[in-house]
Amino acid sequence: MSSRLVEMNLPRFPLLKDKEMRDLLKRAKDGDSFARDKLVNCNLKLVFNLVKRFQNRGYELEDLFQIGCIGLMKAIDKFDLSFDVKFSTYAVPMIVGEIRRFLRDDNPVKVSRSLKETAYKVQQVRELLTARLGREPSIGEVASELSLSREEIVNALEAAQAPTSIYETLHQDDGDPIYLLDQLKGAEDGDSSWLEKISMKALLNNLSERERMILSWRFFEDKTQSEIAKKLGLSQVQVSRLERQALKKLKDLMEDNQK
Numbered sequence: 001m002s003s004r005l006v007e008m009n010l011p012r013f014p015l016l017k018d019k020e021m022r023d024l025l026k027r028a029k030d031g032d033s034f035a036r037d038k039l040v041n042c043n044l045k046l047v048f049n050l051v052k053r054f055q056n057r058g059y060e061l062e063d064l065f066q067i068g069c070i071g072l073m074k075a076i077d078k079f080d081l082s083f084d085v086k087f088s089t090y091a092v093p094m095i096v097g098e099i100r101r102f103l104r105d106d107n108p109v110k111v112s113r114s115l116k117e118t119a120y121k122v123q124q125v126r127e128l129l130t131a132r133l134g135r136e137p138s139i140g141e142v143a144s145e146l147s148l149s150r151e152e153i154v155n156a157l158e159a160a161q162a163p164t165s166i167y168e169t170l171h172q173d174d175g176d177p178i179y180l181l182d183q184l185k186g187a188e189d190g191d192s193s194w195l196e197k198i199s200m201k202a203l204l205n206n207l208s209e210r211e212r213m214i215l216s217w218r219f220f221e222d223k224t225q226s227e228i229a230k231k232l233g234l235s236q237v238q239v240s241r242l243e244r245q246a247l248k249k250l251k252d253l254m255e256d257n258q259k
Contacts, residue, residue, distance in 0.1 A: 013042040021087050025079055039076050047072050050095050064099055071098030118156035211246035
């Protein structure tokens with residue numbers, strides 16, 4: 001992540017000692033804009049380190065960094081020199097709080113606080129059980145640990161998921177990317193997809209055993225490409241390519257049957 005710090009062209013300023021920090025804070029309180037700017041610049045790395053906690057949330061790191069800087073400036077303006085704490089101790093929750101508020105308020109899907117709290121507990125327990133068991137825990141194991149039903153666990157996890165863009169890239173190798181939009185059926189497809197309109201047993205016999213296994217695991221056992229890759233000793237990219245090839249074969253066979 002340090003390379004990302006360089007990519008963002010952040011100015012490099014030395015860390016401030018506590019005495020110098022308090023002196024700058026006092027001057028900033030008195031309206032010294034130079035002191036305020038120096039406080040911001042010398043604490044940019046603190047903001048960056050906190051922002052890293054929120055990566056992979058569907059937002060650009062640079063955007064969250066800007067939000068974090070707003071929290072930093074609020075901390076500078078509101079810090080009371082009579083506080084018997086270091087500035088960083090006061091600033092951290094202000095910066096994190098600003099980012100969390102942005103993530104909460106920017107989400108177009110409003111989720112109840114109780115569901116959010118449950119989802120947070122589920123994530124903590126999943127991490128705990130993963131470390132304890134040496135593998136990803138099942139829904140049942142998480143539910144047992146929290147004394148909740150499976151349905152409550154699933155509902156909380158689904159509610160906590162960020163909305164997905166129809167232009168999200170599902171896969172890309174040497175060719176053009178495949179977007180989520182490409183996998184959505186249109187109105188002309190009718191009430192059921194083309195997979196539901198064909199005799200699966202007859203057509204699957206035209207595939208290789210490995211292709212049949214991949215489609216069976218993917219669409220009937222709801223396994224991920226990564227899980228299938230481990231079973232077959234392949235990479236996720238190879239499984240994705242084989243899956244697309246198998247689906248194309250089935251689609252071509254269906255179109256031939258309709259001629």
